[in-house]
Amino acid sequence: xxxxxxxxxxxxxxxxxxxxxxxxxxxxxxxxxxxxxxxxxxxxxxxxxxxxxxxxxxxxxxxxxxxxxxxxxxxxxxxxxxxxxxxxxxxxxxxxxxxxxxxxxxxxxxxxxxxxxxxxxxxxxxxxxxxxxxxxxxxxxxxxxxxxxxxxxxxxxxxxxxxxxxxxxxxxxxxxxxxxxxxxxxxxxxxxxxxxxxxxxxxxxxxxxxxxxxxxxxxxxxxxxxxxxxxxxxxxxxxxxxxxxxxxxxxxxxxxxxxxxxxxxxxxxxxxxxxxxxxxxxxxxxxxxxxxxxxxxxxxxxxxxxxxxxxxxxxxxxxxxxxxxxxxxxxxxxxxxxxxxxxxxxxxxxxxxxxxxxxxxxxxxxxxxxxxxxxxxxxxxxxxxxxxxxxxxxxxxxxxxxxxxxxxxxxxxxxxxxxxxxxxxxxxxxxxxxxxxxxxxxxxxxxxxxxxxxxxxxxxxxxxxxxxxxxxxxxxxxxxxxxxxxxxxxxxxxxxxxxxxxxxxxxxxxxx
Amino acid sequence: xxxxxxxxxxxxxxxxxxxxxxxxxxxxxxxxxxxxxxxxxxxxxxxxxxxxxxxxxxxxxxxxxxxxxxxxxxxxxxxxxxxxxxxxxxxxxxxxxxxxxxxxxxxxxxxxxxxxxxxxxxxxxxxxxxxxxxxxxxxxxxxxxxxxxxxxxxxxxxxxxxxxxxxxxxxxxxxxxxxxxxxxxxxxxxxxxxxxxxxxxxxxxxxxxxxxxxxxxxxxxxxxxxxxxxxxxxxxxxxxxxxxxxxxxxxxxxxxxxxxxxxxxxxxxxxxxxxxxxxxxxxxxxxxxxxxxxxxxxxxxxxxxxxxxxxxxxxxxxxxxxxxxxxxxxxxxxxxxxxxxxxxxxxxxxxxxxxxxxxxxxxxxxxxxx
Numbered sequence: 118x119x120x121x122x123x124x125x126x127x128x129x130x131x132x133x134x135x136x137x138x139x140x141x142x143x144x145x146x147x148x149x150x151x152x153x154x155x156x157x158x159x160x161x162x163x164x165x166x167x168x169x170x171x172x173x174x175x176x177x178x179x180x181x182x183x184x185x186x187x188x189x190x191x192x193x194x195x196x197x198x199x200x201x202x203x204x205x206x207x208x209x210x211x212x213x214x215x216x217x218x219x220x221x222x223x224x225x226x227x228x229x230x231x232x233x234x235x236x237x238x239x240x241x242x243x244x245x246x247x248x249x250x251x252x253x254x255x256x257x258x259x260x261x262x263x264x265x266x267x268x269x270x271x272x273x274x275x276x277x278x279x280x281x282x283x284x285x286x287x288x289x290x291x292x293x294x295x296x297x298x299x300x301x302x303x304x305x306x307x308x309x310x311x312x313x314x315x316x317x318x319x320x321x322x323x324x325x326x327x328x329x330x331x332x333x334x335x336x337x338x339x340x341x342x343x344x345x346x347x348x349x350x351x352x353x354x355x356x357x358x359x360x361x362x363x364x365x366x367x368x369x370x371x372x373x374x375x376x377x378x379x380x381x382x383x384x385x386x387x388x389x390x391x392x393x394x395x396x397x398x399x400x401x402x403x404x405x406x407x408x409x410x411x412x413x414x415x416x417x418x419x420x421x422x423x424x425x426x427x428x429x430x431x432x433x434x435x436x437x438x439x440x441x442x443x444x445x446x447x448x449x450x451x452x453x454x455x456x457x458x459x460x461x462x463x464x465x466x467x468x469x470x471x472x473x474x475x476x477x478x479x480x481x482x483x484x485x486x487x488x489x490x491x492x493x494x495x496x497x498x499x500x501x502x503x504x505x506x507x508x509x510x511x512x513x514x515x516x517x518x519x520x521x522x523x524x525x526x527x528x529x530x531x532x533x534x535x536x537x538x539x540x541x542x543x544x545x546x547x548x549x550x551x552x553x554x555x556x557x558x559x560x561x562x563x564x565x566x567x568x569x570x571x572x573x574x575x576x577x578x579x580x581x582x583x584x585x586x587x588x589x590x591x592x593x594x595x596x597x598x599x600x601x602x603x604x605x606x607x608x609x610x611x612x613x614x615x616x617x618x619x620x621x622x623x624x625x626x627x628x629x
Numbered sequence: 630x631x632x633x634x635x636x637x638x639x640x641x642x643x644x645x646x647x648x649x650x651x652x653x654x655x656x657x658x659x660x661x662x663x664x665x666x667x668x669x670x671x672x673x674x675x676x677x678x679x680x681x682x683x684x685x686x687x688x689x690x691x692x693x694x695x696x697x698x699x700x701x702x703x704x705x706x707x708x709x710x711x712x713x714x715x716x717x718x719x720x721x722x723x724x725x726x727x728x729x730x731x732x733x734x735x736x737x738x739x740x741x742x743x744x745x746x747x748x749x750x751x752x753x754x755x756x757x758x759x760x761x762x763x764x765x766x767x768x769x770x771x772x773x774x775x776x777x778x779x780x781x782x783x784x785x786x787x788x789x790x791x792x793x794x795x796x797x798x799x800x801x802x803x804x805x806x807x808x809x810x811x812x813x814x815x816x817x818x819x820x821x822x823x824x825x826x827x828x829x830x831x832x833x834x835x836x837x838x839x840x841x842x843x844x845x846x847x848x849x850x851x852x853x854x855x856x857x858x859x860x861x862x863x864x865x866x867x868x869x870x871x872x873x874x875x876x877x878x879x880x881x882x883x884x885x886x887x888x889x890x891x892x893x894x895x896x897x898x899x900x901x902x903x904x905x906x907x908x909x910x911x912x913x914x915x916x917x918x919x920x921x922x923x924x925x926x927x928x929x930x931x932x933x934x935x936x937x938x939x940x941x942x943x944x945x946x947x948x949x950x951x952x953x954x955x956x957x958x959x960x961x962x963x964x965x966x967x968x969x970x971x972x973x974x975x976x977x978x979x980x981x982x983x984x985x986x987x988x989x990x991x992x993x994x995x996x997x998x999x
Contacts, residue, residue, distance in 0.1 A: 427884065448887035457885065465885050468878035479875060479886040488868045495866060 122181075123148040123312060124169075124281055129178035131164055136552065138164045139175070140336040146281070146312050151303055153327035154316040155356060157412060157580060161336040162316040163205075166283050169314075170202035171195035201274025202283040205290075207266050209258045215269045216241050216254040219276050245272050248305050249298065264295040271302070275311075282306060284315040288322055289414060300326045318356070318412050320349045320619045334358055349621055357582055357615035374403030377574050378424075378543055383433035385419045385598075393419035395598040397433070401543065404572040406565065408589030410582060412618050416598035417578045418460065421547045424576070425457030426450035438542055451480055456541035458532060460548050462525075466532045469521025473513055474502040476520050477535045509534035510560075526557030533564050544568060547578045562588060582611055596620045668991060669938055672983030673952075679979050680972070687968065694963055694972075701962025702955035708962075710844040714916060716954030717849040718743065718908040718925070722932030723950055724856055725777075725904030727941040729897055731864070732876040736898060738784055738799025739905040740929025741806035742777040746906025747913045748810060749776030751829055751920035754836045755818055762835040769836070769910050777906020778899040780806065785898030789891040795898075803929070814922050828921030838915035849911030854947070856904060861943035873897070905929060926957070934981045953977065 122145040131139040139161050146152050154162045167173045169180070171189040180187055182198055189195050195202070209218050216238045238254045245251060250268040258266060267290065274282050288296045303313050303326055317323060323330055324344065331341040332355040339355050378401040387393035394416045401407050411417055422428045424435070426447040435442045437453050450457070459465040467476050478498060481487050487498055502516055511530045513523055520528055529549065536544060546565065550558035565575050565588060579585050585592055586609050594602045594617040601617040681691035702712045722739040729736035749772040753765060760768065783802055787793035811827075820830040838848040864870040876883040876893060884890060908928065913920050935953055939945030960973025 425885070426887075446887075447885065451887050459885060465879075465881040468875055468882045470878045471874065475871065475874060475878075478871065479882065482868060482871055482886075491868045493866055493868060493871055 121147055123183055125181040126165070126169070127179045127181070129165065129168060129180075130176045131168060131173060132176045138336055139168075139178075141178070142333070142336070142338045144331060144338060145341070146314060147329070148312055149307055149310045150328040151307055151313045151315070151326055153323040153330045154314060154333065155318065155320070155323055155330055155352060156316075156333035157318055157356060160333040160356075162333055163285055164336075165333070166202060166285055166314065166316055169195065169281075170200055170283060172202075196277055196279070199278065199280035200283065201277060201279030201281070203267065203270040203274060203285065203287065205285045207270050209266060209269060211259040212257055214255050214257050215252055215261065215265075218258060218269060219273045241272060241276060244275050248272070248275065248302050250302055263290045264292070264298075267291070267299075275306075279311070281312045281314065284313065286317060287315055288317065288319065296322070320352055320356075320621070323352065324349055332356055349619065350616070353615040353619045353621065354612055357611050357618070373405065374572060374574075376400050377403045377438060378576075379434075379436040381434050381436075383423070383435065384431040385416075385423050385428065386431055387419055393598050394423070394430075397598065397600060399593055399600060399603070401574050401576055403542070403574055404569060405590040406569050406575040406577055406588050408585035408592040409576060409578040409595055410585050410592055410614055410618060411580075411595035413580060415595045417547065417595055419598075420595070421457060421459070421545050421576075421578055424450065424455060424543075424545050425459075426455075427457075454540075454542035456480070456536040456539060456544040458536055458544060458546040458549055460551070462528055462532050463521065467520050467528060470519050472515070472517035473506055473511065473520060473531060474499055474516050476531060477502050477505055477538075480535060481539055505534045505538055506531070509537075509564075525552050526560070529553060529557065529561060533561065537564060537568065540571075541573065543574045543576065545576045545578070548580065549577070550579075550581065550584060558584075582614060586611070586614075594618055665991065668987040669940075669984065672987050673980055675983045676976055676979035679983075680976050683975065684968070684972070689966060689968060694966060694968065697963050697966060698956075698959030698973075702959040707844070708958060710841070710846040711958045712951060712954040713850060714845050714847070714954070715957045716950040717847075717853050717915070718912050718928040719932055719935050719950035719953050720853040720946060721849075721856060721908035721911070722905045722929050723935035723939065723946050724853075724860055725901040725908075726932055727936040727939065727946060728860065728873075728904070729901040730936055731873055731941055732893065732897055733880070734785075734788070734894055734897060734901075735796050736781070736784065736799050736901050737796060737933055738780065738802050738902070738929070739908075739932045740925060740927065741799070741803035742780040742902040742905035743909040743912070743925050743929045744803075744806040744810050745776040745780040745902075746773035746909030747920055747924050748806070748813060748909075749773050749906065750910035750913055751813075751818070754832055755829065758833075760835065765836050766838065766914070769914055770907060773906040773910030774903040775906075777902040777904070777909065779902070780906070781898040781900070781902020782895065784902075785895045788898075789894050810920070810924065811922065814920060818920065820919070826921070829919045832914065832918045836914060837918050838911060840915070845916060847911065847915030849908075849915045852907060852911060856907070857943050857946060864943075905932075931977060934977055937981065938984060 124146040126142065126144040129139050129142045129144070130137070142161070142165055144154075144165060154165070156162045164173065168175050169189065171192045171194050174190060180189060187198055189198065189200070192202075210221065213221070216234065219241055220237050241254050245254070245268065248271070250272055252261060252265040252268045258269065261269065267287065271282070271284075287299060291299060300322075303315075306313055315327075327344050329341060329343055330347065330352065332339040332352060334356060380400070381398045383394050383397040384392065385394035397416070397420070399407075409417060409420065419428065423430050423445065426442070426445050426449055429445040437455065440453065442449060442453075463469055468479075478487060478493075482493065486494070486501075488494060499516060505511075506513060506516065509530045511523070511527050511534060513520070513527060513531075520531060523531070533549070544565070549565070550561050553561065562584070565577065568575055575588075577585060577588055586606070590606055592604045592606070592609050592614065593600050594604070594614055596617060597620065601620065602614075604614065677695065681695075684691040684694050700708070702708050722743055725742065726736050726739050750769040753760070753769045753772050757765065757768065780802055784795050784799040787798055788795045814827040814829060818829045820826065820828055823830070840847045864873060872883065872888050872893060875886060876888060876890060880890060909924070912924060912928075917924060931953055935946065935949040938952075939949040956973040956976055960970040963972060964970050
């Protein structure tokens with residue numbers, strides 16, 4: 118066994134039901150390096166790391182640590198092997214102090230003596246100082262900033278003597294200044310011989326801190342390269358994939374319809390005062406599918422929510438079908454003919470414990486066809502639901518079976534049945550095929566194309582570039598809440614889009 | 630909790646291979662959200678068994694005691710009507726909290742809303758003493774609804790606008806209402822001819838609800854059953870009922886359907902309080918015929934158990950409130966055996982305990998390790 122690698126994963130396969138999350142992934146780390154695992158969201162980075170830290174178990178494949186074959190069955194076993202992971206959403210007890218969180222679960226004598234906690238606090242403070250991770254050890258977690266909480270998590274792994282420290286998207290919650298500090302810490306850890314693995318989709322960070330880089334795409338390991346041998350462009354290309362003869366399906370070229378949606382200079386703030394959309398302007402015309410590409414967290418979620426009337430905007434205007442929206446109102450959006458297909462169908466689209474009828478009613482129960490004088494038209498609603506279920510081929514044992522028991526594909530078909538039956542003018546579809554198998558995804562694509570054929574418009578927000586390129590008439594690339602580029606379907610290729618997604622190129626001319 | 634079982638609870642295994650062969654682990658079954666219907670019956674039986682131990686420890690025969698309770702509550706016309714008299718406030722308060730629980734608003738203030746309703750209804754008798762029956766009874770009901778509704782709104786407004794936990798405000802408002810009750814019956818409204826008894830003067834004929842024959846079973850039963858029927862219809866067949874079902878099933882999806890959550894929480898808390906307020910009115914006007922110290926023996930709290938046992942189902946509410954009415958009446962009847970009537974309180978607590986434990990246990994499944 119070659120001793121150059123301190124940690125090796127070989128031919129790792131992980132299946133979740135019918136979904137292949139890791140497809141024979143090989144991954145290896147050298148001692149004392151900073152290794153970046155790069156990939157788009159959903160590429161399978163976190164899955165791999167969760168298998169290292171014992172959260173998931175691989176379906177097949179082998180893991181070696183210092184040449185020794187190991188089986189990691191629980192986070193506890195991972196800790197014993199010297200693997201510590203800092204998750205994206207922290208695992209901290211809000212009401213306990215930082216020090217208490219760090220020693221939590223530690224075994225020691227029943228009676229710890231009067232000075233035990235003070236000694237522990239000193240010990241922890243010493244570690245924190247050594248790695249430049251200052252935080253108040255004796256304050257409860259809820260009083261700490263997000264950056265400080267992350268430091269607590271890092272010190273927790275160091276305190277437990279981790280040799281391999283995995284950081285899952287560490288900078289996604291940090292301000293640029295905090296991120297700089299974190300990178301200094303990583304360098305210090307490296308100097309002390311620790312192996313740091315960080316997952317990210319930010320190219321700039323990778324080039325700034327990593328020694329070696331592994332790129333993943335769609336559950337596969339693409340390549341592992343030394344930083345010195347690569348550049349951002351090459352990495353972006355690896356991350357989004359090569360342009361495999363674009364599926365430039367010929368579509369009917371029709372005169373473009375009238376402007377349906379006109380968004381101008383829109384500013385939207387997300388939680389914690391982060392500017393999610395920054396002076397955003399674009400138009401959607403009747404009868405076109407506009408794809409919105411971008412790496413997660415660049416304003417897609419907020420864009421969908423502001424159009425759906427769920428969140429307010431600070432500045433700018435939204436004119437839809439000739440009328441300007443004055444305030445954020447879900448009902449106004451529904452009644453104006455905007456259909457919002459949310460990102461997470463079971464979280465915000467459907468009510469899992471209710472049956473098909475109740476779920477189909479959600480957007481239209483106020484209309485005179487569905488209810489009169491405050492009473493639901495139960496009989497005709499059932500017949501209508503039955504028709505929809507048949508027309509959209511939703512496989513459900515009965516109209517009253519809780520929809521939470523249906524398969525993901527059938528849930529999505531039910532949700533789309535509800536939205537399409539309303540004949541919306543504009544459908545804002547967020548990751549409409551996420552988690553669906555190929556057949557179900559194709560069905561969804563067909564439905565979106567049918568909408569377009571009926572002169573309705575679709576704003577397709579997706580992280581799946583193939584999907585966007587296959588369906589869209591035009592593609593907008595979001596980066597940092599701004600439109601980095603607008604690309605027509607004829608000129609679209611993965612490489613260019615990938616560059617804009619990674620923020621490597623700015624729009625040469627402002628869109629529209 | 631031992632360390633092993635803690636690990637088992639979060640669905641991990643950590644035992645070495647040799648010990649794994651015959652070991653099992655408990656894990657949360659994600660498919661199971663609701664406990665099976667028979668869990669209610671199992672928990673009642675287990676509660677009876679547990680309390681039997683305490684009865685036996687008191688030197689009594691549990692079978693005899695339970696038999697006596699059963700006969701006392703359901704064995705005679707008197708017993709049955711008394712049981713129903715107790716079931717009326719339980720049903721109205723239970724219905725009130727059920728509506729709130731349906732959209733996950735944890736109103737535990739039915740006791741205070743009940744008392745507020747009782748005080749407001751009595752205010753009609755104090756300030757408009759000469760009204761005829763057809764004016765005073767509707768006015769008492771309106772006052773009770775208003776008072777209970779305001780008491781509910783006092784919980785809902787801080788919750789919707791300042792994210793104040795409703796468990797705390799609704800509980801605290803119980804004490805406010807109870808102390809207000811003490812104040813009026815000890816001082817301004819006390820019956821001057823009442824030999825210092827902390828209670829208002831007796832209501833006149835025009836201020837009391839009609840009763841059935843020469844029993845104490847009063848018109849409140851009709852009101853309560855009508856309210857339950859209305860609730861059952863509303864939740865199934867009306868637009869508002871649909872909104873409540875959707876909010877209860879998934880508030881996030883309700884928001885995406887354009888339903889105003891805050892307004893619904895406010896309305897539901899007002900309705901919830903109003904129902905408990907009607908219960909308070911029917912208790913003073915139908916049973917006590919006056920407002921007095923300790924007008925509620927904790928109906929508002931028992932109603933929480935009633936709602937829980939009924940799983941918020943209308944028919945379940947009727948059954949559960951009759952069961953708990955029977956427990957109270959049965960508790961009185963065992964006093965002749967030398968046992969305190971608080972035996973029924975003990976049984977109530979035990980039933981709730983096993984029910985909640987059962988609901989938790991139903992979420993787990995047993996898996997062979999390996």
